[in-house]
Structure formats: C-alpha cells, structure tokens
Amino acid sequence: MKCGGSTLAALPGSFFDELVELQRTGVTPVIVHGGGPAISDTLGKLGIESEFVNGLRKTTEPVLDVVEMVLAGSINKQIVRRISTHGGQALGLSGVDGQLIQARPVVNSAEIGWVGDVVSVKSEIVDGVLKLGYMPVIAPVGVDPSGQRYNINADTAAGAVASHLGVSRMIVVTDVPGIMKTVDGVKKVLPSVTVQEIEDMIATGEIYGGMIPKVRAAVACIHGEVREVVIVDGSEPRVLTQVLQGETIGTRIVRMA
Template structure:
C-alpha cells in the first residue's frame, strides 16, 4: 500500500508515532544497547527480517547496537542431522569435544553470517565475530553443583566445554563503534590454553553490556516478560523487587538465570535491563521509542 492510499487518520497516526519517538532518539543518541537475540524472533523468517531492519534503524539514529545471539534450536537440529546425542543439565547443554566443535560451527558460521547478511541487506553495516576473535570473551570451565536429596551430599556436575566469562576485552568493539559497524557476536569463549567454550548467550550479553558500559541490556525471549502470580505482565521492577519475587516463588524456571544476568549487569553500572517478547513485530522499536515501552524493565532504583 502506498502512502497516497492511506487515510488521513492513518497518516496522522504515523505522524504521532514519529513525534513520540523524537525525544527518545535525542536521549539515546550515542548510547550503547546490548541486545541478546534468540528464540522465536530468530527462527521466524519474517520476524528476523524485521529485527535486522530495526537494528539498522537504531544505528541510523545514532544508537550503538551490539548483538549477541543464541542458537539452541539450530545447534540441536545439526546434532540430530549428524546423529550426535546431546543432553541437558539444568537447562545447559552438556558439551563434549565433538559437540563443542558443532556448536562453534553453527554459532560462528552459518547462523552468525545469516544475521550479519540480514542486517547488511537492511541498510546497516554489520560484521560477525565470535568471543574467540581478539580474545573478546575469555572464559573458564563452568562448574555447577547439585545436592542429592537422599544423601544431602553435593556433587560436582561435569558439563564439559560449557564456560563462563572471566574477562571481556571490549577494545575491538570500541573500534567497531568508531567506524559505525554493528558487531554480531556468537557466544563462544576462549580458555587460558586456547580451549573453546560454549557460553550461554544471556550470560555473554550481560557480561558484554557491563564491560562496554551499555545504557541498556535488552534480552529477547519467547515470553511477554516477567509475570506476577496472576500471570499478568509486570512492566517495571527494581532489583530489590526481583529478589523478593524470586524468594516468594513468583519467578521460577528459565526466567531465574535471565534475571540473574540482568541484576549482574545493573550491579556493574548498566542503566536498565529489559526482558522483551521477541514474538512481537518491531518489538525493539516499541521498547526504545514509545513512552511506556513493552516487556519488563528492571532498574536499580525503586522510582
């Protein structure tokens, strides 16, 4: 439909949207957003094209977006095709030597390049890299323990080549910003002896946001955001309120590690962290450029 076929009301609605967005463009110009991209938004072709266009637009209005992407379903599909068995412990993929090679191939290869290509086609200038490039994400083996309910003995779980960041080296990202490049990062870390580690994308995004002094950490998920006991969306939370909701059981399951990452980023100086529903078209623009935003925003204050 061309603009000429829009009704006056539709044209006025577009004008109001642009008018509402202007103060946010001014406010966030020159600021860095770290965006964790994954879930349905990455698997759906139409949504992925919208995401690419929205990221290019953020850059165009002066925001510095850094993309950190997951790829669990794509990794699972490749392992299945290659008839490699894979298991999970507490939501983390047990990653042996053979599996970590596949994880790196999928995340740093085809998947990363597809995202880069989409952003470039939408008018942005994106470059793909993994956490191993320039030692962007230095990592160590992730250790987890689990208490046996019968014996009450705590045992160490071996997740293989699953890692956690020990240091982020943001210099390479700073050079990208100076050259108006959008970095698209696969969450693969490098160990002290050159080992490859598979890192949870949420965790990697939180640590990168802290290291670059991001204004916003945005985590795209397959849920509306944080829900109360009546399954209603909570639009805004303070760090203290998040802890209370964890303690009373309102927050559970896969939302807990996401919120722990958000709280870590806030402790390290990130201004706000937002859990967004990546299934909503143009959700990045709605969050950034509208008065009330969408999803759940977490800040360090009770204001």
C-alpha cells in the first residue's frame, strides 16, 4: 500500500482501525509512504531552496539530509504512532535499514542530484517483520553499496517493494475517489482503466491538472509482478476491506499482457 505523507496525516481514525482489524485477521498491509509537503515545509523553515526538475525534487546533499530526517524520522514515526494508538503493531523502517532498498543514481543525476532508482529490495527483511507480527512502515530512502543515500520517489519505491514481495495488487491511498470521466455532463468514477487508456485520456484532456501526476504515479507502481493498482479515497468507510473483497470501489489500473 502506498500513501502520500499528507494523505496519511489527514486520514480519519476509522482508516487506522481498519488497518489494525486487518492485521488481527492475518492480512497485514505493507505501507510505503511519501512526505513531499512536509519536506518542502522543513526546507523552507531551514532556508534551503527547493528546486524541481520535471516534477522530481533536485536533491543536493543538504536537501538529502532533510529528506532523510523527515521521511525516516518525523513522518515515519507519526504513522507508526497512529497505528499503535489504534491498537496495532507497526515497525518503522527506511530503505537504508539493513540495505532494505538498494539504489543507484537515476540517469539524469547530473541535473537532479541524489535521486535514485531501485536496484533491488531485500524482501526477507519485510517478511521477517511480518513474521514478528508487525506492520512494516517504509520510508523511501535508498542506499548503495558505498553507503550513499538516495531520495527515491515514493511511488517508484512502493511498486518495487510490492513487486519484490511477489504481490500482484497494490493499493494507492489518496484523497480522490478514483479516475473521473465526464459522461453525459456528469463526472463518474471509472471502475477500471488500462495504462494505455490513461495515456489516451491525458492526450485528449479528459485527465487534466492535478489528476495527471496522481495517475502517472499510480502507473509507476505497476512494476514487475504488480499487475494492477487500485486508486482509492482513504476517507471512504472500510475502503481496504472493500478492495480486498473485490468490490467495485475506486479505479483499477490494469496492465495488459
């Protein structure tokens, strides 16, 4: 499950109650989270300039220190605390811990800095945490064999973790009900859409504005073993149970063979 840092902060207590309920029934979610707004806020307070290149944060060494501090520190522990206060058991990790997420520089690292692509994920660490009875909460900071840290896009990290765990479905928890399309003058949620259909809808303007990065992020999660991503609104009652039971909720993005 991928959750944006700001989305998680705004989720109702009932969402965390459901997480804990699932854990007690033996369906333990693995959470990968972001935290872009909190990073920007902290950089601003410290007087460190934020710069973006094609939608990705340019990550200099000072920015990287803040990225790790916010993602692996305050955001990660906030999520763990919320799960714990609702009666669940969670363990916070970053991709640096045990070299959980091994990374390498992105192709355009010369202009974007310490941003990484995922090389591999040590799924045995996640499996070990699950066997101990804890819900893994993972911050997307990666590391290479030399110990260099990398800022990794949360969607990229979530897709890689899901794929290395061998799961076929990933849930993206957002603040929107799914991908919308206007039908006879009324906006309706599309129950299912292919990656190609998404690109076509962006080209025709049916998907526009702030929804473009949301759907592109979801598409980025379709990686390796992951064959479908479900975009859901985390404030919807019993949203995770509905997805797991195969009910029609949100939008399923499917990869065609």
